[in-house]
Amino acid sequence: MKKSILITGGAGFIGSHVVREFVTKYPAYQIINLDALTYAGNLENLKDIENRSNYTFVKGDITDAAHIFALFNEYKPDGVIHLAAESHVDRSITDPSAFVTTNVIGTVNLLNAAKEIWKDNYQGKRFHHVSTDEVYGALGDTGLFTEDTKYDPHSPYSASKASSDHFVRAYHDTYGLPIVLTNCSNNYGPNHFPEKLIPLCIHNILNNKSLPIYGDGKYTRDWLFVIDHAKAINLVFHKGKNGDSYNVGGFNEWQNIDLVKELCKQVDEKLGRPKGTSAKLITFVKDRPGHDLRYAIDASKINKELGYKPSVTFEEGLSKTIDWFLSNQAWLDNVTSGDYQKYYDKQYS
Ligand code: NAD
Ligand code: DAU
Numbered sequence: 182m183k184k185s186i187l188i189t190g191g192a193g194f195i196g197s198h199v200v201r202e203f204v205t206k207y208p209a210y211q212i213i214n215l216d217a218l219t220y221a222g223n224l225e226n227l228k229d230i231e232n233r234s235n236y237t238f239v240k241g242d243i244t245d246a247a248h249i250f251a252l253f254n255e256y257k258p259d260g261v262i263h264l265a266a267e268s269h270v271d272r273s274i275t276d277p278s279a280f281v282t283t284n285v286i287g288t289v290n291l292l293n294a295a296k297e298i299w300k301d302n303y304q305g306k307r308f309h310h311v312s313t314d315e316v317y318g319a320l321g322d323t324g325l326f327t328e329d330t331k332y333d334p335h336s337p338y339s340a341s342k343a344s345s346d347h348f349v350r351a352y353h354d355t356y357g358l359p360i361v362l363t364n365c366s367n368n369y370g371p372n373h374f375p376e377k378l379i380p381l382c383i384h385n386i387l388n389n390k391s392l393p394i395y396g397d398g399k400y401t402r403d404w405l406f407v408i409d410h411a412k413a414i415n416l417v418f419h420k421g422k423n424g425d426s427y428n429v430g431g432f433n434e435w436q437n438i439d440l441v442k443e444l445c446k447q448v449d450e451k452l453g454r455p456k457g458t459s460a461k462l463i464t465f466v467k468d469r470p471g472h473d474l475r476y477a478i479d480a481s482k483i484n485k486e487l488g489y490k491p492s493v494t495f496e497e498g499l500s501k502t503i504d505w506f507l508s509n510q511a512w513l514d515n516v517t518s519g520d521y522q523k524y525y526d527k528q529y530s
Pocket of ligand 1: 189190191192193194195196215216217218219220221222223241242243244263264265266267268269283287311312313314342364365366367368369374
């Protein structure tokens with residue numbers, strides 16, 4: 182019988198790349214993509230694979246426990262890869278409750294359903310929880326987050342993700358549920374929703390709008406190409422040690438201001454515009470409350486134990502990303518119509 186894998190949040194930015202990775206690489210798996218199609222979910226992200234025979238889309242909300250139980254009973258997944266979440270830090274500052282409901286309660290609903298359907302017979306079963314480096318809090322000018330770094334979340338988003346991580350480990354420790362976790366750094370790439378720094382700046386450059394840099398722009402993030410995150414999830418899902426966590430990152434730190442300047446330079450080159458055209462749009466704006474100074478991942482464990490290495494350099498990844506957005510302006514127009522403008526005006530006015 183085909184193995185069945187339930188991927189939650191598969192219509193979102195990272196989830197769509199994970200779904201594609203599994204659908205195309207594992208014809209012997211039946212992949213079920215469960216997604217509520219919130220503002221961040223978009224089936225356009227999966228147009229190229231939607232007719233594959235080993236792919237099924239189910240619209241559903243992980244906060245609806247009864248629906249989740251019914252789905253688990255219907256599809257009897259052997260594995261779960263859980264990405265569905267409210268994912269944007271700024272939105273969590275405006276509306277923390279939605280983050281508790283989806284990220285914490287939604288995760289617990291999935292854990293309960295997996296535990297119930299697997300009925301303590303865990304042979305060949307696995308619950309892979311996809312998490313973030315933000316659970317570790319903020320670094321100063323030096324140091325890296327390892328898997329042993331103490332959790333110290335600051336934003337409502339990271340507090341909700343930390344809580345969900347704890348629940349996943351608690352189900353392992355208490356009920357023996359087979360689990361793995363990945364904590365990844367900032368992703369970038371095709372299909373990135375333009376509320377996040379890189380796609381927001383690309384969208385604004387294309388529309389001749391200012392590029393809002395929070396505070397002094399010296400905040401630092403560690404960036405990984407989204408397809409390399411999907412490959413890491415594939416590796417850990419199949420080869421990670423039961424009960425373990427793996428940090429995922431590319432040893433690729435950038436201060437926000439330098440990153441945006443690099444982005445401006447590359448976009449100008451690709452559009453054949455004079456040097457410095459896009460950089461003129463850079464505007465320093467009010468800082469994010471509780472803004473974490475620096476994130477940086479030590480990805481030695483996944484490298485040493487599972488042989489993981491990112492497949493592209495940052496220069497290649499950024500170039501591919503800009504090319505994708507330049508060739509997919511209809512996608513950008515589509516996701517920025519409707520409620521996006523209201524969000525943007527409220528956030529940046
Ligand atoms: P995203 O916001 O682009 O996508 C989230 C997806 O989840 C959307 O398709 C949305 O429709 C779906 N969803 C939201 N609430 C749901 C609900 N209640 N029920 C079912 N589906 C729901 O997020 P992303 O950036 O792709 O992040 C995916 C996961 O990876 C999240 O768990 C996030 O915490 C984690 N993560 C993200 C990054 C990053 O840089 N974006 C880095 C590390 C970890
Ligand atoms: O580190 C992993 C996390 O990366 C994920 O868990 C989150 O889901 C994901 O959204 C991302 O969080 P960040 O807050 O780091 O990403 P964002 O793109 O929102 O911001 C990146 C940096 O850029 C951060 O320091 C804030 C800053 N920023 C962001 C926006 C949207 C700006 O200066 N201006 C902006 O308009």
